[in-house]
Amino acid sequence: MRTAFIKELIDQARINPCIFLIVGDLGYSVVEPFAAEFPDRFINAGVAEQNMTGMAAGLASEGYHVFTYSIGNFPTLRCLEQIRNDICYHNLPVTIVSVGAGLAYGNLGYSHHAIQDFAAMRGMPNITILSPADPGETRECVKWLSTHAGPSYLRIGKAGEPELFQSSSLRDSHVLVAKGSEHKAIVCTGSILRIALEAVSEVLLEQRPSVYSLPIVQPISESTINEFAKYQGLLVMEEHVRQGGLFAALCEVMPTQSALSHCFVNPQLVTKVGSQSYLWEQAKFKAAASDFIRESL
Amino acid sequence: MTAMTNSLQFAAQIRMEALKMVTQAKASHIGGALSMTDLLAVLYSDTLNIRPEAPDWADRDRFLLSKGHSCTSLYAALALRGFFPISELSTYGSDGTRLMAHISHKVPGVEFSTGSLGHALPFGCGKALAAKRQGRSCRVFVLLSDGELDEGSNWEAILFAPQHNLDNLVAIVDYNKIQSLGSVSEVIDLHPLLEKFRAFRWAAKEIDGHDHAAIKSALSEIPIERNRPSCLIAHTTKGCGVDFMEGTLKWHYSSPTDHELKSALRQIEPA
Numbered sequence: 310m311r312t313a314f315i316k317e318l319i320d321q322a323r324i325n326p327c328i329f330l331i332v333g334d335l336g337y338s339v340v341e342p343f344a345a346e347f348p349d350r351f352i353n354a355g356v357a358e359q360n361m362t363g364m365a366a367g368l369a370s371e372g373y374h375v376f377t378y379s380i381g382n383f384p385t386l387r388c389l390e391q392i393r394n395d396i397c398y399h400n401l402p403v404t405i406v407s408v409g410a411g412l413a414y415g416n417l418g419y420s421h422h423a424i425q426d427f428a429a430m431r432g433m434p435n436i437t438i439l440s441p442a443d444p445g446e447t448r449e450c451v452k453w454l455s456t457h458a459g460p461s462y463l464r465i466g467k468a469g470e471p472e473l474f475q476s477s478s479l480r481d482s483h484v485l486v487a488k489g490s491e492h493k494a495i496v497c498t499g500s501i502l503r504i505a506l507e508a509v510s511e512v513l514l515e516q517r518p519s520v521y522s523l524p525i526v527q528p529i530s531e532s533t534i535n536e537f538a539k540y541q542g543l544l545v546m547e548e549h550v551r552q553g554g555l556f557a558a559l560c561e562v563m564p565t566q567s568a569l570s571h572c573f574v575n576p577q578l579v580t581k582v583g584s585q586s587y588l589w590e591q592a593k594f595k596a597a598a599s600d601f602i603r604e605s606l
Numbered sequence: 607m608t609a610m611t612n613s614l615q616f617a618a619q620i621r622m623e624a625l626k627m628v629t630q631a632k633a634s635h636i637g638g639a640l641s642m643t644d645l646l647a648v649l650y651s652d653t654l655n656i657r658p659e660a661p662d663w664a665d666r667d668r669f670l671l672s673k674g675h676s677c678t679s680l681y682a683a684l685a686l687r688g689f690f691p692i693s694e695l696s697t698y699g700s701d702g703t704r705l706m707a708h709i710s711h712k713v714p715g716v717e718f719s720t721g722s723l724g725h726a727l728p729f730g731c732g733k734a735l736a737a738k739r740q741g742r743s744c745r746v747f748v749l750l751s752d753g754e755l756d757e758g759s760n761w762e763a764i765l766f767a768p769q770h771n772l773d774n775l776v777a778i779v780d781y782n783k784i785q786s787l788g789s790v791s792e793v794i795d796l797h798p799l800l801e802k803f804r805a806f807r808w809a810a811k812e813i814d815g816h817d818h819a820a821i822k823s824a825l826s827e828i829p830i831e832r833n834r835p836s837c838l839i840a841h842t843t844k845g846c847g848v849d850f851m852e853g854t855l856k857w858h859y860s861s862p863t864d865h866e867l868k869s870a871l872r873q874i875e876p877a
Contacts, residue, residue, distance in 0.1 A: 349739050352770070360728040360762035367732020370718070371740070391759070394722055395729055399711060 411548020
């Protein structure tokens with residue numbers, strides 16, 4: 310996803326002279342093409358996320374649409390007050406880009422498990438939160454951001470994620486990835502969508518729930534609420550703790566919460582180390598999706 | 607009337623308005639507002655390239671108040687310069703006012719809202735970098751307190767600015783030696799502050815922050831060195847201009863009684 314991000318950002322920077330990229334001394338073998346093509350719109354802020362974020366706000370106040378780029382919790386939790394006060398309160402066009410969503414850097418340990426970021430970001434004024442599922446949706450998110458300048462948070466995986474479906478322009482907070490049952494659906498945000506699609510593919514067509522990706526976690530549109538309100542059962546899957554993420558967001562806006570169930574990351578999981586796939590197993594994402602599908606038979 | 611007399615009179619007017627504002631609102635932080643008043647008076651009467659009738663004029667110098675709690679004297683300076691009506695100062699801190707008790711960018715002439723410390727210097731780095739990249743000649747002035755130099759974010763910015771030759775960035779430290787719970791030397795001693803900035807590759811000098819001629823002279827020589835950010839460490843007195851407020855921690859918190867206000871105004875009012 311990070312490669313898709315930088316390629317699309319370069320394409321957008323070619324037509325939008327306001328796009329500026331700041332990195333927090335991370336992005337080896339990713340950000341160099343942008344730096345080479347746009348040296349006047351690139352800077353490495355060093356290992357200093359508070360200054361990076363405050364500086365991004367300062368640049369944005371002078372006309373740039375600034376993208377800050379770092380890993381996991383570094384561009385979010387480390388500098389949360391700069392995001393709140395400098396970017397969001399002043400309603401400035403800064404996109405915070407975090408690479409390594411959820412458990413993507415699982416074997417690097419708890420410091421790199423980005424599983425509280427939605428909760429931290431969702432309460433910020435004026436912010437839009439995007440969380441693509443695959444490289445194609447990442448490209449669409451960057452395209453969308455280039456014409457929606459404002460405070461925003463883009464949560465992406467790292468490298469090597471497969472294309473899960475044919476993406477098209479973002480028109481809503483939800484994307485119907487696989488049409489199935491009219492009664493039950495699985496709603497995912499981020500690359501965990503792969504597990505939902507795997508679980509669904511293991512049952513007969515007529516037994517399959519519908520599957521959605523939610524690339525825009527905030528704001529959730531009225532049409533998305535109406536779309537989801539049609540279902541009697543919705544399983545929300547996200548690489549995030551129970552509190553404050555997509556499930557909480559849907560609970561806040563759906564007319565009834567009784568249809569909603571949740572598969573999430575228990576914070577105790579941070580004591581475990583392993584690949585993203587291993588930690589997904591430990592979090593029982595596939596098992597939860599399969600159970601939900603069986604219940605819908 | 608000379609320019610210097612003007613700035614002295616301007617400072618007296620700022621002090622009087624700030625004192626009236628904190629008294630009326632029963633607000634805190636007058637000590638730090640008075641310690642930086644002479645710096646503001648010279649900046650806003652002489653140094654800054656600004657147009658009160660066009661606060662967002664593209665080529666203006668940018669002034670950022672990092673010690674946002676000391677906002678009364680900046681609001682007063684802006685009103686006295688014509689950015690908004692002086693009569694509005696009486697709404698300071700009241701219900702529904704735009705003059706909130708930490709500096710607000712919703713007020714004409716204010717670039718950036720602060721309140722939490724350690725935010726304006728990184729923001730200023732962004733503005734100074736933007737000016738460099740866009741080929742504009744405007745300068746960015748950031749006024750900081752001494753206590754907020756405890757914040758790590760400031761030192762991130764202090765490292766960054768010389769790395770990128772931001773000689774259009776000026777940090778002014780209102781070094782009044784008193785922070786929230788005691789003297790700076792007792793809480794987290796900054797000494798030797800001049801040497802710290804120089805070690806971080808800033809062009810830095812010390813001035814008497816109440817000597818208008820010295821302030822004006824130092825500001826007229828910005829940048830102190832080409833390709834380096836400038837730092838002026840302004841030695842000041844908390845509560846400067848009111849004898850019973852000077853050098854005391856109490857006036858970081860207290861608001862004057864009506865009697866104390868009258869006494870303070872008598873001391874400041876030009877003969």
